[in-house]
Amino acid sequence: MNPVEVNEPEVNQNYDTLKSDAEEGGYRLNPDIGFVKNLVRGLLKNELRYGYRACPCRLASGKKDDDLDIICPCDYRDPDLDNFGTCYCALYVTEPVLSGQQKLTPIPERRPSRAERKNKKADQPAAARSALTTLPYPVWRCKVCGYLCARDQPPGICPVCKAKKDRFERFI
């Protein structure tokens, strides 16, 4: 695969949007601007070559369905912020890391391995719907931030974290 070039004004513009979106949703970006801009460059590169913003620190398969969990912000960001004060890439960090109270270190990979993901996918159709199917509306859950809503379809964009519709799962 040939390297894809991303232009600098686009990186800066996307950095600004990412930062304001993060802060609006109660999240914080790593204060190392150079480091974050390199990650933004990676996200834009992935968008160009795969069609979606796959995590820059993980190998995307190029098949969107298999990579939904690692589209930034990934499904693992919030638990990693809770446990380690940073997401896997160190794009998002918590207040204690931002203020220097907690040291920023690389963290272990939370995403299941390729083999584990394959097994999980095979299990899914067998997952039983609960007895709550008599509710007037299905309940949808945003896999990125946990936002829940009861309506016929999930929203186009999560009102809390801006994740797209395809990041929602049927919860009840």
Place this chain on the structure above:
Amino acid sequence: MVIEHVNGKKTGTVMLYALSTCQWCAKTKDLLKELGIAFDYVYVDLVEGKEQDDMINAIERVNPKGSFPTLVINEKRCIVGFREQEIREAFGQ
């Protein structure tokens, strides 16, 4: 050839599996350069098809998560992630 070589002090085979977009991978590569040792590296995201599959399989044999960076020293020792201290110690620095 997709595997790049960096010249330096010879300490056996040192292979860094990395991604071109990953900042922890970049830091690991910079650290190896700073340590002045000879090593090979490959950006697995820039490799395609069977060649990439073979590489992923090789990584998963030493690091079942298949995550990056994976540093393999002399085909037996494996350091996953930018573990600065561990990498320095592995090269006696």
